[in-house]
Amino acid sequence: MTGIKTTRRQAVAMLLGATALAAGGLPARAEDLAASSGETVYFRGWQFRTDVVQGNVDRYNSEMGGNVDYATVTGDYPSIMEKTLIAKGDLDVLYANPSSAVRYMGGGWVKPASELPNGQEIADAMYPNIREAWSVDGKLLGLSYFVTTRGAMLVNMKAVEKAGMTAADLPTTWDEFYDAVYKMHEAGIENPFLPHWFAEYFGVSWGFVFEVMNRGGQVADPETHAPVLTADGPAGDTLRAWKKLWKSGIIPEEVLSYNEAGYIDAFRSGRYAFSPQQLYDIKTFNDPAQSADIAGSVTLLSAEKQSWGLIDSALYVMTNRKRSAALESDVEKFVSWYGYKDQDGTFAVANRWLEENMLFSAYKPVMESDAARDSVSKSLMKPEDYDTVLDVYASAPYPKSIWNVVWSEEFNFWLRDKLFEFLQNDLAPEDVIDAANAEMERLNKRYNI
């Protein structure tokens, strides 16, 4: 087995090397990426596989003579980072979701990736749709950390079969989906559905946004950011479906106070049949070591008739605090090594994320490699799901209208509270839609948009 693994790895490395040469020219020379200032580069991120990140940073420090200080930030990540940026604190490279990155750019606190010496090469290696999503005024905000689909509708087939349904009965649209949920409940499944209604900043509000977009709607105009929600359109349909679901008592109230870990644990427990989850977590759910109750039985709904979820992604962003010229150069070298290619010309960090956690990348050479197929395939319940995963990934929309605008985070928190109020205080869907449109108008006015 070891011999086969080694051979395969070698083949993948050769393939990646060849692809990299074809896509991005010659690999960078080691001395081009070696740190030289001796000063500390501060790198901060949220808590996710810190062992992997630390391992990558250690490798850079050891092989490139770097002095990168990596630490994680707990709590409300976007707000904490925003305060650090405003205070011009010790921060050089950070994780950011595109909506946050847009806001940071609006505040003038970050330096676009386009300004890297190899900025154009990096941009060219990305899928055009992702590059566009991550650009403001033609400037690329950062380098690819991951791209995935949040809200891919995962299915626990054990629970589905318990309700007397088969794979052929699985729904293909949101309306069919809700019908299936009620049918399953009637068939004796107490909690058929774990909705995306948890309390994180990417919880209930994102759940609303992706359902509206999956139903063919928009929250605002992608260019002008003017509100376009209507009560008789997808937004109204979404809220009416939510109201019915909440009133049916199928959804435990505690979902509203889950953090992300609680939300993942809940689906992992096997109590639920369906849940919109992060696409890459299908690997976690099908891993017996991590999800003993459902491993090997988690599949996903087809994107043949409509999309599921939205494009969720994160970037490595550089700050523009005052630094010495030597440190500035070190920051650029580190972010290029970490977020693009290492000294061997390999997408080492991106490949490792794909291998370890099924985190997709914005870079074509990474995603179109055999290694990507291998990594994804072994995380799935059945081989046919590979194509479904790619379909779901490819069809997921990006809410540019409310994410590529400076008020994105503010509106997101406002929406989160309003949606909770809608559920708990029994507001009318029309009132929520009117209020959401009014809030977007207020924010546009406030920021002169």
Next chain:
Amino acid sequence: MPSLPQTAGADPAAAAAAARPPRRKELSNLQFALVVTVPVLLFLLVVVAYPLGYALYLSFHEIRFFGGYSAEFVGLANYKAALADPKFWRSLGLSLRFTVETVVLTIGIGLALALVLRDLKPRWRWLRAMIILPWAVSPYGAGIFFAYFGRGQTGIGTALISAFGFDGTLNLITQAAVIEYLALGAAWNMAPLVAFFLLANMLTTPKRLYDLAKIDRMRSYETFWHVTLPPLRFTLFVFTCISTVLALKTFDYIFTETQGGPGNSSTVLTYLLYQISFVNLDLGYGAAMSFFLLALILGTTGLIYALWGRREERK
């Protein structure tokens, strides 16, 4: 027996008085308090004055960070907006509810614990040291602990009902009861400290008072009311004030336990302030609202002092 030499013709009493060292006037309570606290107050003034002054400045301005930093003077507009904001009044109500419940539970549990600890037999007295442990837990840690403890999926409620053979979950973090659950957790965190101080007070009460109570054939609640409680009253007053202030400004514990939820059922004033100032970056409005919180804290403690503290002082 040798005698002290005396001056012929002098008044012995006056001579004795002259021989004594000059008597200094004793400091009054107020003077003593000032001597002890003025240096600290001066230090605090320096440390607090700047941020407080800056917050006041912010509260009269609309602060913008995007499109370049700017601060536009808006007078009392932020204060007026806060008073007209239904979210402010709702959060204020939740803060008061949380505070009253936390204080009652903290003092009640602290007093009960102190009574139990006082009467422990010698071989169980090591428990007096153990009981302080919850207080050593940070509010952040307590929040995470109680979040898991209260959820239906991972919590004690579900464990209990399944121990009795019921299949299902029991969620304690609900819209209806989340404030009470939060108050219970906050009291769990603070009550051991109250218990320790009350216990120290109780142990100074002379045993003969209890013997006299027995001679008078007092019942146990009468003994508690007339013998145990009176020396504790000032400590209880102090901890009521401390608990009130702590409860009104609690943030990290609520942030980690419920994130203001479920939904916004536990969005107390501090959490709302956090959202306004640190999420929305509306620093002027947030600063104005924070002065209402400050006024609430000062007003509440002042009221407690006026109704209770002055009476205790007189005693």
